Amino acid sequence: MIVENGPGPARRLRYGWGPSGRRLAEQGRWDELLQRFRLARALGDPLSGPLGHLVAYGAPAALAARLFDPDGGPGAPATTADHDAGPLWEVLATRHPRPVLDALPLPPAIHRLAAHTRALLGEDPGDGAPDGGGVPYRLHPWEDGGWERDTRVREYLPGGGARRALHLAPPTREGLADLELPNPGTRLTGIAATRTLAALSDWTTAVCVRGRAADAVAQLAAGPEVTGGHLPFAALYPALVHLASARPDRGAAQGRLAVWQLLAAIDGTPAPDRAAADALVARLRCLTWTEPADDLRHLHLALEDPATGLAWALSGTTPEPA
8 A cells, every 4th residue: 555645744733734734623513724725825825635535525516616616716626636645535435425416516627536436446336327428327347357456545644644445457466477578569659648647647658550569568568578477457457447537636546537538549439338348358469567667656558459350569667656
C-alpha cells in the first residue's frame, strides 16, 4: 500500500487545519469547518483541500454535499478537481451508499462520478442502466474479477491522507517467459486511440503500429528480447484504471471512464457502448512484459485488435509514488 499524505505541519495551521480543525471535526462542528473551507477555497488557498477532506469524510451527507453548493458565494464551491490526497467527491462517495448520494443536491458531474465510485466498491446499481455517456454503472465481468473490491478506490483516513493499492502491468512475474521480438516497424501517427491511450498518464509512452502485439512492444522495449507473456484484458484492466486515476485530483471513477473511452476509441465508435466494449475485450490480444529499470511504478502492455490489424503499446516506469 502507498500512503498519500496531506500538506505539511506548518501549512496545516492556517484556516484551522491541524489540531483545531480536527477538534472541530471531533466535536461535530461541521458548519464552522464548512465555512473555513469556503473561505480558503474562495481565496484560492490549497489548504481548502484538507479542510474539505474533514467535511467530506465525517460530516452528515447533507452537510458534506454543501461543499459543492454555490450558495457559499463566488469561488467557494468545490469542483471535481478539488482534493486532498484524493478528490473530495470521492471521499464523499466512499462514505455513503448510492441511495443517500442520489438524494443529495449535488452537481450532475459529481452525481455521475459518485455513482461510478459506488459501482467500483461493489454496490449493485439496480437496473444497470448506462450514464449519459454510455458507460454502465454496473461493472461488466471483465472489470470485476481482476482485483479485490477494497483495492479499487483509495482508502481515505479520517484526519487526511489516504492509502492506495498499487496495480501494475504485468501484475506478477509468474508465468512470464523469454520472448524474442521482431524488428521495430513503422509507427502509425494520427490515430485517435493512440492519443486517448497517451492521455491516461504523463509518465508513460504510447505507440501504434500495423501488426501484432509483439510488433508494438518492439517499439518501446529496452531490447530485442524481453520477459513477457499474454494475459487477458481483465488482468490488465486494473492497472489501466489505476494509471488513469493516479493523480490526487482524479478518482477511480474517472479512471474507469477513461478506460471505457479508450475501448471506444480502439473500436472506432463515437462513444462507449456496452455491447461493442464486450466484443472488443473478447477479441483483444494482450501482451505484457518487464524491463530491467522497473521500479515502484511500472506499466508495460500491448493491445492488439485482430479486427483492424492495429496494435498499441504503452510503457513507462517511475520510482515516484502514485
